[in-house]
Every structure is written in C-alpha cells, then in structure tokens.
Amino acid sequence: MTASTPTSSSVAQVGNKALAFPARVIQKVIGDRLSGHLTFTDPRDPSIGWNLYVGNGQLHYANSTVGHQERFNYLCQRYCPQLSTTLATDETEYQYLCRLWQQGQLTLPQLRKLLFLFSQEALVHIFAMPQATLQMEQVAGLEHLVLCVPIKETLSQLRQAITQAVQVRTYLNSPLQRLVLTTTERVPADLWPMDYGRNIAAALPQLLEHKPVLYEVATQLRMEAIATAQLLQPALVNGLIGQDPYTGPTSDTRPIVACIDDSRTIQRNVRLILETCGYRVLGLMQPTHALSALNDTKPNLVLMDISMPEMDGYELCRQLRQTEALKDVPVVMLTGRDGLVDRIRARMVGATDYLTKPFTPQELLSLAERFTQTAAMESHS
Template sequence: MVDPIEAQTQSTTSTKSNVSAAKALHEIAKKKLSGQLTIRDPNVDSIYWRIYVGNGQVLYAGSIGGQQERFRYLLQQNCPQLEFSQLEKPQSDYQYLCQCWQSGRLSLQQVRQLLFLLSQEAILHTLTLPEVQLGFDKKIGLDPLLLSASLQQTVAPLQNSINQWKQLQVDIPSPFHRPFIKELEKFAQAVYQRKTGKPQQIDFLTQTLSQNYCLYEVATKLKMDILKLAIFLQPLIRADIIGMNPYRSSQNDNRPIVACIDDSKTVQRNVKLILESSGYRVIEIMEPARALTTLVRDKPSLVLMDISMPEIDGYELCRMLRLSSALKEVPIVMLTGRDGLVDRIRARMVGATSYVTKPFQPQQLLSVVNELVNSSQIEAS
C-alpha cells in the first residue's frame, strides 16, 4: 500500500492505519506539502477530521460529521457574543465565519483567532487517536485563505490537553460520543456525594444527560469546558453508572448509500475514506456472490463495482443487477484498471452508467458519484 504522505506526487487518496496523525503532520510540515489531510478513527463511525495545509502551514482544521454540535460548542466557549444560526448545507463552519467577516459581524482579526482556536481543538483530537486511517489530497479547497500557522505554533500549547484526552480514550472514545445514565438512583447518589452542585443543578445535569446529546452538546448546555466534563464523567463510566453510545446509529443515518463491490481491501478503504468524509455512507461488499441480497436489502443510491473479481466478474454481476426490478434503475459505476475502448463499450452494453479507471483521483470519483446520485434523486422526485 502507498503511504499517503510519502506519495505526495500523486493526486490520489490512500489510506494507512499504522501511521499516526502526529507523524503525518510532521512529514507535511517537513516537506512543505499543500492539500487536505483526512483522518478517520476506524473505531468511530461517521466522524472524520480534516486538516487543510499550505506549504506545510496549517490553514484550517475541522470535523466532517458532527459539525453543528462541535461548532456551536466552540463558539460558545470562544465567541459567546456571536449569535449563531444553523449551518446550511453545503455551508461549512469555515464558510460561516468567512460570511461573518464579510458581513461585518466579526473583524478579520476575530475570524483569524477563531479559525486558529477551532483548528487547535480539531488537531488536538486527531493527536489523541491510537489508530487512524489517513488520506491526503493535493487540492486545498478553501476560499478565501485567512489563516496560516506553523504546526509547532498550533500544537505546542496543546500538550497537556492531549495527554489528558489520551487518558480518557478508553472510556470516552471521542467528544462526539453520547453519554447516557444507566442507573438513575446511583447517578443521583454519586453526584450528590461528590457535592457537584445544588439540587436544581443536579436536576438540570440529569435532564441534559437524558436527551441523547453528544458530549459537545452536553458541554454547551451546561456551559462547561468539554475536557472538564469528560473528566467528571469518567469515574461514573467506570462505575457503570454512565454509558457511552456512538455519535450516530444506523437507525437515524440518512446519508445517501453507496455500495462498493470490490475484493480489494485497499480499494474499499480508499473509497470509504473519500466518500464518507463527503457525506455518504459506504457499504463494503467483498464477495460479489452475495451482492444481490445485500443491495436489495440496503437500497443504495449508487453502486461502485470492480470488473475483475473471482466467482462473478463485474460484467456478469452488472447484467444481473439490471435484471432485478429493485435495482435496474440504480446507477452503476465500474471501477477497473482496464482503460480500453472495448472494455468501456462492454461495460455500457451490460448496463453500466459510468466508468472510472483505477487508480482514481479523489475528486474524480467524488464528482462522478455526486453527479449520478444527484441526478437519480431528481428523477425519483
């Protein structure tokens, strides 16, 4: 597998699980790279961190997934005078702050300071992850560019907080996890014994922890620093009084589904990293013989399919999907190392909608997926 940082001359996203975020950032600063570093914790679904860099400098860092909850908390902590309204899709927290500057709600100096503080907080959490999957894309994708800070300047003040979050990692995998009360009576007793606050404050804490909020939301409601909140909750988690749920469950996951049928783990990881960090849910199918049952059950918005697979090749599987009444209208994109005209014609003849040659650039794959998914949604409505 290609190291995504060492392969800086390629415009393709690769993943690697045994390279730490710290090492990746060090290499970026050392080699003065420009682009986007996407960081995923394989143990936390649907949350990605993205660090934008230019010439080795930090331009911005934020989260993909959980953006509203995190941004609201950070604004309350760092800029409480700013009246926050909901982010609108496809608006990001970065775009929101740029608009605040352009509209005169915040000065350029205030926006730069906020961007720096938000970036610090994001990088802090990437540096606490024990295992990561990394992707690097040479396209920066920020406009306008308002911040440029050295990695040393950004990370040096964070060391104490990084160490504290690392100690919390076993019990609190991420600030997006959702705490809930498992034993109400034991919780009330434990909080009372710790003399946390007045009865009405304890009642408010109990109510807040009963709303299925993530840690960012709980900290916002309590107007409390999230690290202090996590430290407060940790002994209650270890005593089995508080439980922790992941940020998002499959029951309320309304992201468009993309099925990837490919027997290569490397391709599956790359596709997942590119698409899930852009708002899709990716279903990995390693055995093409079982694809039909999975696709009918999960009803994807689009299917990515390798041509060269054991048991059933992509051409035959594509033909089978087109015979299914439930799947005949689903866009199918063939992923293949073959780039001949005959292969493209054959793919079209069996019903493929489009064709992407491996290795593909992240933006190339994303553009094809966005176009086909949007088109199919418009036709469906």
C-alpha cells in the first residue's frame, strides 16, 4: 500500500474522492508490517485529521493534525498534571515531551508511557471514523523513535472506548469540532434529568462562549472527553449546540522564518531571538524532510546550516531553488566557516546571503528584518 495506490479492499470510491476504511487500512498495516506516516482526514470536516506513525507494523505514535494545544491541555490534565502545558510555536506535543526527556525532566519510561497513553486516545478516534481520506508517506517523519508497541495489543485495550466513540459520532462528529450555542434564549433544563439539568443548562452559555472544542470543555469540567460529549448529547441532538469546522485559535500574521539546522543550541537561540521580536520560527532539524514542510508553510526567510547529516545545505538549497513555490524565498546559509570558497559555493547554489556562526542577536535581527521586508514588498509589487 502506498499513498497513491491503497488497496481496493480498504478504499471506496465516492464521487471524485477515494475514501478509506481506517480499521481495514490499519489491519493491512499490521498484516503487511508496513512503515510510514498515515494521515486520516475526516470527510465531514477536512480541517480535522489524525496521524498514525508506524514502523514494521508497530505503533510509533498517533495524534491529531490540528488542535495540538487544546488536546494536549486535556491529556495533561488526565495523565501528567505536573507538566507545563504551553507548547512552543509549531511544536507538537510529541516534540515537547521528547524535549523534556532530553532535558532530564522526564525519564525514558515516563516518556514512553505518556506517548502510549496519548496514542491510545488518538487511535480511539481513528477507529471511530467509518471512512476517511487517506494519505501515506513511506517515511514516518518522527525525530525520535522511542515508542514501538504492537498495534493489535494496543487496540485490545480500547474496545469499550472505541464503541463509545462510535456512538458519540452519531451526534458529535469529532472532539475537535468547534461547539457553538445556537440560541440566545434560555437553554431548557428539562432536556436533562432533573437532578442536574438545571446546572448544565445554566452553564452552557459560559462553557461555549468562545466556540471551544470538546477537549476544552472536558478540561474545564475535569471530565473525560467522551463522557463530556455524552453529557452534552441532549443539546447536540436538539440542535441547541451547533458544530463548526476547526479553524485554529487565531490567524497568525507574523513573518515566518524557517531555521534548518541539526543543532539544538542554534534552534533554541534563533527561536529566542526572533520570536521575542515578533517573528514566527519554524524549526526543522532533518533536511530530508524540510522541503515538504517549507512547501506547506511558505516562509518569508530560510536560515540553513551548511553542515548537516544526510543532506548538506548546498544540496538542499539547490533543491529549494528548483521548487516553483520556493524558488524566490531568501535563503541565508549558516556556517562556522568564513571562507571565500564557501561563500562562492553558497552563491552558486542560489543562496541569498551568508551568516557566520556564532552570530550576535543584532546580526540575526538585522538580517531577518532586511529579508522579510524585501520579500513582503516583492509579494505586493
């Protein structure tokens, strides 16, 4: 099975879209011991999807494609309330937890336990989807592979939760659907049993004031997400609570600077310098995966290390210049060497400029300001 040719027994053709049956696809993954990154997108709301990372038919991780902060807040409250729950820009909960492990704040067994619990919760929602559009990449794309467990054994522990999630989907499409109160009238308390209906009806306007996703409501109520959906069922079934697509908390208009460097120190310094001055930093540590991420993000500026494993900065810059959507993005090469030959070679592959490490905060800020302003002016000309 590949991204372009999924097995016919796992996929149905509906109009012009191929819809996969997630349960059958995952059985195929297990049986054929497949490896890669699968993305199941909800056909009812294409803004919502679920990632499944597998290796040789084993589970590496599973999570949502959107709503990382909302879901992470919910999962932390349940499994690790002692942790800070603020994710950095463009950081997934997987990256955050691995960072805590590397900093010595989590042991490896603790990390694996949390990743396993977080993955189980995502698998419940993947299996609850009757159909989904499917995309598969042969490379998992996870920076650290610290979890490797049999999917079949994992699922055997989730049967009851999957059954409940399937039932919930009959009236709530996804825990990442935005919930909105559709009436300005008083919510009738008699939709619920009298012993607590009055309290629920009175609380709904405040609970749903900012169009939260189910995870946020569950976090406020300190309840499990599925139990929270069951609590809201009468209002959802009666149309008092509407469901909007997940669109993210707010639109981010900050200039985007991508930093491609396998040094954590450089990544941390670049993020600290630029984000405090109003930039959004996209940190990429694996050059072989950088092009697809850059294509999705369309940064205003790319900072690129020359000396990296697997693919050096010269080759990556050359490939970037051959990519239609990225060929005009300014690229500044980062290196510890300040030789004339390196500068000439950088220019030959299409680099815009050259910055020698270590650099000062002012040098980096001046460079970012110069090139992001130039790129903005050219895009509006």
